[in-house]
Each structure stands twice: as structure tokens, then as C-alpha cells.
Amino acid sequence: MAVIKRNLEPLTTSELKQNGVPPPTTEKVSGKVWFYLVLLTIQYGAQPLISKRCIKREVIVTSSVLACEVAKVTCALFLIMKEGNLKKMYKEWTLIGALTASGLPAAIYALQNSLLQISYKNLDSLTFSMLNQTKLLFTAFFTYLILRQKQSVQQIGGLVLLILAAVLLSVGEGTGKGSSGSDADLILFHGIIPVLVASVLSGLASSLCQWASQVKKHSSYLMTVEMSVVGSLCLLASTYKSPDGVQIRKHGFFYGWTAFTLIPVLTNAVGGILVGLVTAHAGGVRKGFVIVSALLVTALLQFIFDGKPPSIYCLLALPLVISSISIYQKYPYKLKKKSS
Numbered sequence: 164m165a166v167i168k169r170n171l172e173p174l175t176t177s178e179l180k181q182n183g184v185p186p187p188t189t190e191k192v193s194g195k196v197w198f199y200l201v202l203l204t205i206q207y208g209a210q211p212l213i214s215k216r217c218i219k220r221e222v223i224v225t226s227s228v229l230a231c232e233v234a235k236v237t238c239a240l241f242l243i244m245k246e247g248n249l250k251k252m253y254k255e256w257t258l259i260g261a262l263t264a265s266g267l268p269a270a271i272y273a274l275q276n277s278l279l280q281i282s283y284k285n286l287d288s289l290t291f292s293m294l295n296q297t298k299l300l301f302t303a304f305f306t307y308l309i310l311r312q313k314q315s316v317q318q319i320g321g322l323v324l325l326i327l328a329a330v331l332l333s334v335g336e337g338t339g340k341g342s343s344g345s346d347a348d349l350i351l352f353h354g355i356i357p358v359l360v361a362s363v364l365s366g367l368a369s370s371l372c373q374w375a376s377q378v379k380k381h382s383s384y385l386m387t388v389e390m391s392v393v394g395s396l397c398l399l400a401s402t403y404k405s406p407d408g409v410q411i412r413k414h415g416f417f418y419g420w421t422a423f424t425l426i427p428v429l430t431n432a433v434g435g436i437l438v439g440l441v442t443a444h445a446g447g448v449r450k451g452f453v454i455v456s457a458l459l460v461t462a463l464l465q466f467i468f469d470g471k472p473p474s475i476y477c478l479l480a481l482p483l484v485i486s487s488i489s490i491y492q493k494y495p496y497k498l499k500k501k502s503s
Contacts, residue, residue, distance in 0.1 A: 202437055203441055207434065207457035208457035212464050213426060216468075218283070219421070221418065222420060223418055223419065225398055225408070229399070232394055232395045234428055238387075239387040240388060242384050265393060270394065271364045271368040276394075279295075287465070289461050289465055289473050290332060290474070290476075291354070292458055293332055293458060296362075296488070298361075300325050300362075302369045305367045306370045306373065308370070310377075317490055321494075324484075329359070329480075332480050383440050384436070
């Protein structure tokens with residue numbers, strides 16, 4: 164999927180600049196963006212543990228995802244009203260503009276969220292978080308295709324390390340040797356594969372959102388509302404034939420829910436808004452800061468609350484992931500100056 168002109172060709176670098184897309188430089192991140200990054204780090208690192216401890220296995224995946232989307236819309240509308248932009252956005256909003264900027268990313272994120280909900284329940288928190296970080300690789304790939312943002316040689320090397328870490332975790336956890344006796348097939352097909360597919364989808368959606376916010380100048384809060392509405396409609400349509408739809412009609416929408424189920428729903432909603440803010444202000448790939456710190460937060464919280472030390476495969480993969488993201492952030496691509 165690439166940025167499309169009328170002749171269906173990708174936009175060139177000069178055309179992207181004219182549309183307001185900043186080139187891949189080492190520009191400083193503002194204090195406000197760092198604040199968003201820190202909050203997203205905490206949410207990212209704690210979310211797997213919160214979801215695992217608060218959402219029962221009986222909870223229907225579609226119901227928790229839909230509830231999260233409703234919470235996102237509520238939070239985003241509140242923030243738009245607080246900024247006093249609701250009336251202005253309402254007057255300027257068009258259906259075509261909303262579908263162009265948010266339609267496809269919304270459908271992608273809806274599928275991604277469902278896959279992540281499945282994976283949460285079948286992987287330990289640290290393994291899930293580390294495999295989930297392969298989204299950086301796919302974000303870099305799709306950012307190049309869509310926004311023509313290139314990677315330095317060092318960054319490519321860092322992405323290779325990330326692939327090695329993902330392969331190590333997939334092989335180690337998938338064979339059941341690092342899974343503490345859990346069913347290997349369950350871990351592979353309902354844990355590892357869903358989170359890897361979700362990473363591919365996340366990279367594509369993140370790049371599309373970055374394009375919409377930087378090229379189309381679409382508000383991140385408005386995109387959150389649009390994407391949540393479109394994603395919810397896609398999920399509701401899927402319930403007509405899906406197993407989740409059958410379960411909802413049989414047991415009810417809130418089957419298996421408790422008061423604690425609302426906690427991960429709300430934290431996930433806040434995280435979705437933070438992702439939009441970070442993507443709009445810092446770009447999809449710069450979320451690497453979140454990735455390094457979130458892994459450490461997840462490992463620490465898992466040991467504190469579950470008393471569960473990471474498996475040998477996690478211990479081997481963790482330095483690869485941290486090195487990968489550190490290299491990627493330290494050696495950004497620099498545009499070559501043309502000689503006079």
C-alpha cells in the first residue's frame with residue numbers, strides 16, 4: 164500500500180515535502196512528545212499483565228475490543244471538547260475525508276486488536292511484549308513504501324537483530340521448551356502467530372496514520388474517533404457469522420465480565436489515544452523509545468506480581484531486542500548534501 168497520486172504512482176520525496184511530510188532527520192522531540200512517550204511506555208509495559216489478570220478466559224474477545232473502542236471515542240471527544248475544537252471539526256468534517264484518512268487504518272486496527280486479545284491469553288507477558296515489538300520492523304518497511312523514509316545501514320542492522328530475536332522466541336516458545344509445560348500448539352497458533360500477524364498490521368496502519376496526520380493534516384483525536392467508529396462497525400459486521408457473534412447471541416455481550424474487566428479496557432483506550440499522539444508528533448518508527456522501556460517495565464512487573472522469572476529464550480532475546488532498538492534510535496538516516 165503506497166501513497167497514491169492520480170496516476171496511481173507513489174509520491175516522490177519532493178512531493179512529500181510539499182505536502183508537509185518531514186524528511187527523516189534527527190530533529191529534537193519536544194517535551195510534550197516525551198511526556199506522551201513516557202505515558203505510552205508505562206501503558207505498553209503494563210497492559211499485558213493488566214489484561215491477563217483482569218480479563219477472564221470466558222470473556223468474548225469482540226466484546227472487550229468493542230468496549231475499548233467506545234472508551235476511546237469517549238476520551239477523544241472529551242479531549243476535543245476540552246480544546247474547544249469540537250464545533251470547528253464538525254463543520255470541516257466530511258465523509259470522504261474521514262474514509263480516506265481513517266477508513267483503512269481503522270479496519271486494520273480492528274483486526275489487529277482482535278488478534279492481540281487472543282494472543283494475550285496464550286503467552287506470558289514478556290514473550291508477548293517482545294514478539295509484539297517486531298511491529299517496528301514492519302513500520303519501517305511500510306513507512307518507506309508510503310512516505311519514502313529511508314533507513315541507515317545501522318538501522319537496517321538493528322532491524323536484523325530484531326528479526327533474530329523474533330525467530331529465537333518463536334522457535335523456543337513454539338517448541339514448548341520455554342513454555343513451562345504448556346501446550347505447544349496452543350502457544351504457537353493462538354499466541355505467537357496472532358501477535359506476529361498483528362505486528363504486520365500494526366506497521367501498515369501506523370504508517371497510514373502517519374501519512375494522514377502529516378500529509379492530510381488530520382487531527383490525531385479526530386482520527387481516533389473516526390477509526391474507532393469504523394473499526395467498531397467492521398467488528399459488528401463480523402459478528403453476523405463469526406464464532407464470537409454466536410457466543411454473544413447465546414450468552415450476552417458482557418458474558419464473563421467483572422468490574423475488573425473495565426480496567427484493561429480503559430487503559431487500552433488511553434493507550435490508543437497516546438499512540439495516535441505519538442505517531443502524529445514523532446512518527447511511527449520513533450515509538451522505539453517506548454519499545455525498549457516497555458520491555459523492561461513488563462519484565463519487572465511480571466517478576467513483582469507473578470513471581471515468574473523470564474524463560475531462557477526471553478533472556479537470550481531481550482538483549483537482542485534492546486540492542487536493536489538502541490541502534491535504530493542512535494543512527495538515523497541522514498540526507499546526503501548535494502555538492503554545489
